[in-house]
Amino acid sequence: MVKTAPWLRITLRVVVIGYLVLLVAWPVGLVARHAFAGGFGFFVHALTEPNVQHALQLTLIATFGSVVINTVFGVTISLIIVRNEFPGKRLLSALLDIPLSVSPVVVGLALLLVYNPRDSWFGSGLAKAGIQIIFSTPGIILATVFVALPLVIREVVPTLQEIGDEQEWAARSLGASAPQTFWRITLPSIKWAVVYGVVLTLARSLGEFGAVKIVSGNIVGATQTTTLVVEERYQNFDQPTAFALAFVLAAAAVTCIVVVAILRPQNTEA
Amino acid sequence: MTVATTTSPRRAARNRRPAASVRRLGGSGSLALGVSLTWFSLLVLIPLAAVLVQATTGGWEGFVDVLSNPQTTAAIRLTVLSAAVVTLINVAIGPAIAWVLTRDRFRGAAVLDVIIDIPFALPTIVAGLVLLALYGPQSPLQVNVANTETAVYFALAFVTLPFVVRTVQPVLEELDVDVEEASSSLGATPFTTFRRILLPSLVPAIAAGASMSFARGISEYGSLVLLSGNVPFKTEVASVRVVSYIEGGDTASAAVVASILLLVGLLVILALDVIQRRVAQRG
Numbered sequence: 028m029v030k031t032a033p034w035l036r037i038t039l040r041v042v043v044i045g046y047l048v049l050l051v052a053w054p055v056g057l058v059a060r061h062a063f064a065g066g067f068g069f070f071v072h073a074l075t076e077p078n079v080q081h082a083l084q085l086t087l088i089a090t091f092g093s094v095v096i097n098t099v100f101g102v103t104i105s106l107i108i109v110r111n112e113f114p115g116k117r118l119l120s121a122l123l124d125i126p127l128s129v130s131p132v133v134v135g136l137a138l139l140l141v142y143n144p145r146d147s148w149f150g151s152g153l154a155k156a157g158i159q160i161i162f163s164t165p166g167i168i169l170a171t172v173f174v175a176l177p178l179v180i181r182e183v184v185p186t187l188q189e190i191g192d193e194q195e196w197a198a199r200s201l202g203a204s205a206p207q208t209f210w211r212i213t214l215p216s217i218k219w220a221v222v223y224g225v226v227l228t229l230a231r232s233l234g235e236f237g238a239v240k241i242v243s244g245n246i247v248g249a250t251q252t253t254t255l256v257v258e259e260r261y262q263n264f265d266q267p268t269a270f271a272l273a274f275v276l277a278a279a280a281v282t283c284i285v286v287v288a289i290l291r292p293q294n295t296e297a
Numbered sequence: 298m299t300v301a302t303t304t305s306p307r308r309a310a311r312n313r314r315p316a317a318s319v320r321r322l323g324g325s326g327s328l329a330l331g332v333s334l335t336w337f338s339l340l341v342l343i344p345l346a347a348v349l350v351q352a353t354t355g356g357w358e359g360f361v362d363v364l365s366n367p368q369t370t371a372a373i374r375l376t377v378l379s380a381a382v383v384t385l386i387n388v389a390i391g392p393a394i395a396w397v398l399t400r401d402r403f404r405g406a407a408v409l410d411v412i413i414d415i416p417f418a419l420p421t422i423v424a425g426l427v428l429l430a431l432y433g434p435q436s437p438l439q440v441n442v443a444n445t446e447t448a449v450y451f452a453l454a455f456v457t458l459p460f461v462v463r464t465v466q467p468v469l470e471e472l473d474v475d476v477e478e479a480s481s482s483l484g485a486t487p488f489t490t491f492r493r494i495l496l497p498s499l500v501p502a503i504a505a506g507a508s509m510s511f512a513r514g515i516s517e518y519g520s521l522v523l524l525s526g527n528v529p530f531k532t533e534v535a536s537v538r539v540v541s542y543i544e545g546g547d548t549a550s551a552a553v554v555a556s557i558l559l560l561v562g563l564l565v566i567l568a569l570d571v572i573q574r575r576v577a578q579r580g
Contacts, residue, residue, distance in 0.1 A: 035487050036401060043397045044409070046390055049431075050455055051412050057430035057437070058423070104333045111326055119334075121570060126341060128509075128562035130516030131421075132536045133555040136543060137344030140351055140552070148347065149339075173340055205325065234420025236519035237536070241543055254422045254519070261426065261523050270430075273423045280418035281411075288411055 055277065062274030065267050073271040078248045079256060083275075085167065086233060086253040092168040093175050093232040094225055101179030101224060106213070109187040110195075120184075126176040134173050135241025142166060142242075162244035167252060170238035175231040179224030186220035187213075223287055230283035234276060348559060351552035363553040368529050369538055373557070375449065376535040380514030383453040387510045388503055391461025398462070399469040416458045421519025424455055428524055444526030449534065452520040457513050461506030468502045469495075501576045505569055512565040516558055 063070055108120050141147050143161045144154035153160060160166045198208045236254040243250040253272055261269035363369060398410060416424065428451050433443045442448045480490040518536040525532035535554055542551035
């Protein structure tokens with residue numbers, strides 16, 4: 028421990044705590060208070076309203092889709108990138124990070140341009156085939172998958188690089204098939220990285236707002252997700268419901284990061 | 298949270314393995330790569346390309362036309378200004394937070410660590426609502442910034458909080474505290490120790506965190522919707538402009554503003570890549 032001058036240490040500590048309390052801790056705490064201002068009965072009542080129920084269901088569907096698709100895609104592409112050599116590998120791994128630095132509204136616009144049923148590259152053809160993407164559930168899932176895409180990859184790639192491939196080679200040379208090697212050797216050793224990636228994807232997907240707002244059309248009781256209901260209710264002066272839903276989303280998000288915080292230190296050594 | 302760090306010692310040991318262990322793509326590997334690339338193109342690359350294509354439908358004049366619309370100009374100016382100011386705030390407070398987290402031990406320090414991650418995990422619309430609870434019409438502090446320009450800064454400071462902290466923290470953890478001690482025992486003031494000993498090793502991390510914070514600030518939408526009120530010429534930012542263009546059916550103009558946001562995002566990725574390679578070379 029550095030022997031920094033006590034006055035400096037205390038000043039820094041106070042400034043940092045003050046900043047974090049005023050910017051994050053206090054406001055987040057207030058949401059909990061607002062959510063239960065009308066009592067627990069009202070809180071439950073707000074969450075069981077049919078339109079709210081529908082929105083919560085839609086959010087769960089989109090989150091589930093996003094987690095499954097991004098986990099399968101993320102693990103596959105991570106394995107390909109780390110364990111193989113092919114032209115354009117560096118470019119691909121840079122491109123995979125793009126979704127994290129694109130504004131959600133740009134994501135929404137991009138999907139809208141390509142998949143809208145009227146005048147788009149793919150959407151018109153799909154619409155003729157009876158598949159509607161924009162203003163319906165598939166579009167909401169696509170937008171959610173897009174924004175959370177790199178999270179699993181960013182956890183799995185460094186772990187794969189670190190564990191190396193001796194064990195995989197050993198398994199293969201002892202006669203294990205490729206799927207056997209994956210399930211018995213590779214997957215167990217990247218297990219925690221996949222778990223972190225899934226938790227982060229979960230948190231990101233539950234809360235997506237901008238991209239979903241554009242592709243979903245924001246139709247009450249049909250294509251409205253939970254975050255969209257929060258906006259609608261707040262603007263229509265139904266603040267108690269807005270705060271109740273915000274509390275549910277915030278609780279889910281905080282649970283996710285606490286889970287990661289608890290799991291991570293134990294496994295950095297492994 | 299997951300900022301690519303420089304090569305760890307263990308990884309360096311791996312790198313000594315002969316290059317022969319790297320496989321060439323086999324049949325099933327090529328198939329998996331093909332399917333993955335197709336999915337990635339359909340989901341990400343083609344739609345983003347469509348934004349750029351749509352932005353150029355009006356030609357150069359159309360482009361200039363959209364950008365010289367006074368309301369759009371005002372929105373872009375506010376976006377760049379607020380993202381820059383908030384990034385400066387993060388550059389100042391971020392390393393201080395990281396220092397307290399790594400060098401100061403006190404009860405509740407672990408809680409601070411979790412608080413830093415909250416803005417990452419919290420849905421953006423909830424972030425806006427959260428700030429309204431303390432700085433809105435019913436503020437217990439009697440501070441109401443709702444629908445003012447200040448609200449934009451509050452929202453951006455909230456959502457960009459973790460970037461600089463989380464890039465600087467691992468670097469501080471790896472730095473030897475002995476050097477700091479030696480410096481102060483030889484009579485250097487805390488400020489000199491910071492400037493001469495700590496700062497040089499932290500600059501790449503701070504730069505990386507700052508560029509991520511700027512990129513996030515430029516593109517922020519959700520947290521501003523409820524908090525800033527989206528008042529034209531006053532609190533309206535670029536992403537809100539994009540949404541109102543889309544809602545008005547003018548996807549061409551939306552694409553022009555969106556492509557600017559997109560290009561800034563790409564520039565940041567590029568800058569990060571350069572910074573990280575520099576650091577890797579030095580390490």
